[in-house]
Amino acid sequence: MWEKRPLKDRYQVVIIGGGVHGVSTAYYLTKLGIKDIAVLDKGYLGGGASARTTAIIRANYITVEGIPFFNESLKLYEGLAKELNFNILFNQMGRLDLGHTDAAVYGLRMRTEFNRLLGVDSRMVGPKEVKDLVPPIDLREGKPFPILGALYHPPCGVVRHDAVVWGFARGANNGGVELHPFTEVTGIDRTNGHVSGVETSRGFVQADTVLSTTAGWSSTIAAMVDLNLPLTTHPLEVMVTEPLKPFLHKTISSANLHAYVYQTDRGEVVIGGGVDPYQSYSQRSSLRPIEELAAHTLEMFPCMGQVKVLRQWSGLCDMSPDYAPIMGTVQGLDGFVLSCGWGSWGFKAAPAAGKSIAQLISTGETPDL
Template sequence: MRDIFRTRRMWRRRGELKPRYDVVVIGGGSHGLATAYYLAKNHGITNVAVLEKSYIGSGAAGRNTTIIRANYRTPEGAEFYRSSVELYEHLSLDLDFNLLFSQQGHLTLAHSDRAMITMAERAEVNQLLGIDSRLVYNDETARLCPELNLSDDVTWPILGALYHPPGGIIRHDAVVWGLARGADRRGVEIHPYTEVTGIERSNGRVTGVKTTRGEIACDTVISATAGWSTLIGDMAGVPLPITTHILQAFVTEPLKPFLHVIIVSSQMHVYISQTDRGEFLIGAEIEPYTTYRGTSTFPFLEYSARHTLELFPQLESAKVLRQWTGLCDISPDYSPILGLTEVDGFLISCGWGTYGFKAAPIVGTTLAELVATGRTPQLIAPFTLERFYTDTLVSELAAAAVSH
């Protein structure tokens, strides 16, 4: 009985770094841990170290707004995220850990004719790929979300919405902890507070990494470092088409649950959900200038609160509990960069910008497969770094222009 109140460690505290690992993963966030987990689970590769410069899940994995969805605009993107949602649906069972995944539905509001056309296009692409997604008008929106202010007496009246029933929210910290525990149980070593300071190469291939806790020899290095990707790329001599921006979010104090769908407005750059604790979780757009400084800004709070109140005037007297930022790695076409680089043994997962969290399990499975077999899985073939040199971009701007 006493046992139920005892806190158990989710993963083992490891001692010194070993002199050699088969695979070193840089970044202990959702992508890095998912890759380590699937390397061990699907391919039996367990001589793996996950190196994290701070605590596990301290970066984007612990700062996102936890939205999972698949209603992207390009067939490549939509197909990719469909696979990710399917993996998320079974992840609690797979990890034997409750991730509190709530597929409550996702409404992307349209405030103009042009937006309605874009939503219709997205619905068409989604339906062709078997993704549950359709255009709805205000009568149905009112049924799905009676709390939403659908009146004309606002700056941008709502004309319709893209409705995506499988979209949902998940407990993001639980995803990180569950993946870390799963990887640890299979023999992967997790090393927090271990910062990579250099990547050793010889004859165009990776031979090891230098860290603040010593040197490691390895054949494969996977960088899953989001906003810091450029700095890791520089260590490996791989230029990246990435710029680093901050993305911000805030939560209100807990309120009685009344919002049971996710509401997104690209026009107003805001996305709103109510967490299981009752907090309203509100996120917005990246700051336009590049920066590595993770300080929150007051204008963000001002405009996102103003926009939220247009949609939910009943939140008028809700108090803001806390505000935070995360670093985002924005790619030129808003699509990710995934897989091999010109340096043998140096793999990347970056360019996720504002929506990397929803891709974690599929990134893990595909990157693990790539490491194990040496072949790029078809699902991630469109997202190679090489596409920027050959100018074959995958523009996801329509679905990612508002970040969530």
């Protein structure tokens, strides 16, 4: 997939973190002519949140900044298999965000209108169309969470997460980037207000620019340059069922129930929700979120009552107070660049974020997007 090369003692750009954001940025930097790059990861490539993601790609957000950004990323994903010559198994199955109360439906209506104004394919559908699109969903009346309507977003899809990381990594490597797994950054050196390099488990490496794409570990990297980021790290726990015959052909999400569900090509049903309410760097799974996810899934799909859970897992999310990412340079520390705060939704952002950060590093200008 990519060449193993010796670690040099100097690079133009060092990227800390070989998850989807690190390898995507490295790839787009090569497209802009910057090739003297090392991607360093303390573990194996794509072994952080990028290995644990449920990899839902969509653009039906609500803010005027978020919608165009994620729409651009969705478009990049649509062309990514061709661009990287690597099948990322992008299955654009469509998604329904369910509304169970009048207030929730009102919010979904607003979101739909914002989406449409900014060119994103979304529309509101009533309970009958929800049932047509998702026959096994439970529409019986008198339930605690009746389905009053939904935001339907047809281009939403799911990618094969490791294929995206490997495709970007191979593309970056073909462009000259060195990929160094099992190389932990333990410190960042500064000279006269400029980063000068990184201390690693394999020795000191000089660099003109140091980019951190370390998601749940971003605060620990920022602390190396005395920067206190407004981020907290929370585990996100998800699970998957035993394989079933294909019965669910859309991604279903319910904000009221804190649960989302889709069926994979292998027939397993992926079930996820919100981050754990406490801060932790632990990536172990626990029983309580799984019990809650199971109960909330059965509220939508009682037909799954006898289905067994096959496995569960957990990953780290770097949560910012306003759910917005932190991207860009740092005042007073030339050469240090951040792309973090991607929380539980950052896999879909990786192409647009990587491209934008690459433009910033190459030109020194913040791209419009």
